[in-house]
Amino acid sequence: MMKFFLKTGTGLVITAVVLFCGLPMPAVSAQTDESGPITGITLSSQEAVNGSLLLLQIETDKLSPPVRDMRLTFQQREYPVYPHPGKPAGNYFGLIPIPFRAAPGPTALVLAWANAAGEHRRKISFRIVAGKYKTDELKVDSSRVNPNKKSIERAQKEARKIKRIYAGGNIERLWEGDFQLPMTSDITSPFGNKRVFNGQLKSFHNGVDFRARTANPVFAANSGVVKLAENLFYSGNAVVIDHGTGIFTIYAHLSRIDVTAGQQIEKGQRLGLTGATGRVSGPHLHWGVKINGVAVNPMQLIEVMSSLLPVHG
Numbered sequence: 054m055m056k057f058f059l060k061t062g063t064g065l066v067i068t069a070v071v072l073f074c075g076l077p078m079p080a081v082s083a084q085t086d087e088s089g090p091i092t093g094i095t096l097s098s099q100e101a102v103n104g105s106l107l108l109l110q111i112e113t114d115k116l117s118p119p120v121r122d123m124r125l126t127f128q129q130r131e132y133p134v135y136p137h138p139g140k141p142a143g144n145y146f147g148l149i150p151i152p153f154r155a156a157p158g159p160t161a162l163v164l165a166w167a168n169a170a171g172e173h174r175r176k177i178s179f180r181i182v183a184g185k186y187k188t189d190e191l192k193v194d195s196s197r198v199n200p201n202k203k204s205i206e207r208a209q210k211e212a213r214k215i216k217r218i219y220a221g222g223n224i225e226r227l228w229e230g231d232f233q234l235p236m237t238s239d240i241t242s243p244f245g246n247k248r249v250f251n252g253q254l255k256s257f258h259n260g261v262d263f264r265a266r267t268a269n270p271v272f273a274a275n276s277g278v279v280k281l282a283e284n285l286f287y288s289g290n291a292v293v294i295d296h297g298t299g300i301f302t303i304y305a306h307l308s309r310i311d312v313t314a315g316q317q318i319e320k321g322q323r324l325g326l327t328g329a330t331g332r333v334s335g336p337h338l339h340w341g342v343k344i345n346g347v348a349v350n351p352m353q354l355i356e357v358m359s360s361l362l363p364v365h366g
């Protein structure tokens with residue numbers, strides 16, 4: 054039975070179907086106990102595009118002894134599990150970013166927990182599918198494509214600082230309800246496009262670009278704490294907000310910043326004005342989302358997090 058599930062593609066599909074029907078999970082690894090305290094697991098999608106965000110919702114049995122040390126592992130990285138904001142105690146959620154460079158194919162994440170009976174693990178299978186991403190050809194100032202030594206050092210120093218910010222996020226949930234767009238405008242470049250600057254392939258687009266004239270207001274997608282509000286070599290005038298539970302939003306190329314690092318922010322609060330600072334071909338807003346330091350499609354954050362809202366009526 055176990056071999057069947059681990060070896061065949063059909064087995065993986067059956068595992069996922071059972072999950073979505075809310076029926077008891079069959080044993081898929083040696084450490085799993087079928088009568089455990091986990092009574093429901095819902096994965097937001099069985100097919101995750103590279104660069105997308107997966108949401109796992111977990112329900113535990115209130116009659117069983119409390120569950121401790123619940124955590125998720127995906128491709129050698131651990132992700133915490135948090136109390137569910139829209140459901141009673143004993144319900145949890147976890148966020149798993151699928152890196153843009155993740156290879157397509159069958160994969161799995163592991164939910165681990167402990168209780169009085171010991172340590173437990175449950176394997177949750179899904180598939181990574183290749184996103185249909187396009188290519189952007191951009192013309193920018195050559196000093197931003199092939200920067201000089203001083204600029205490279207500056208950009209590297211800034212990258213290290215931002216990495217530390219993502220590593221030191223708030224464990225607590227600072228956000229409330231749904232995530233909102235930072236401005237109402239057309240999207241001129243979606244997430245995931247390959248970026249060719251002046252004929253050179255440099256990277257993939259790790260956010261969403263909104264059409265803007267200089268000096269359109271930019272609003273916080275949700276409540277949180279400002280972790281960075283300063284001028285960066287590539288991002289220009291930029292704001293980074295820590296929303297807690299591993300979620301960060303980034304607002305770049307601003308002409309003006311209206312907040313300071315350390316400041317608490319409400320959802321919809323004005324952070325600054327759009328502009329054309331940093332590596333740009335014209336004024337626009339670049340909006341990025343990082344989950345535990347991994348860039349995901351910001352539109353996915355809005356979509357996935359809406360399913361955590363409490364159901365009214």
Ligand SMILES: [Zn+2]
Pocket residue numbers: 242258260261262338339340
């Ligand atoms: Zn952008």
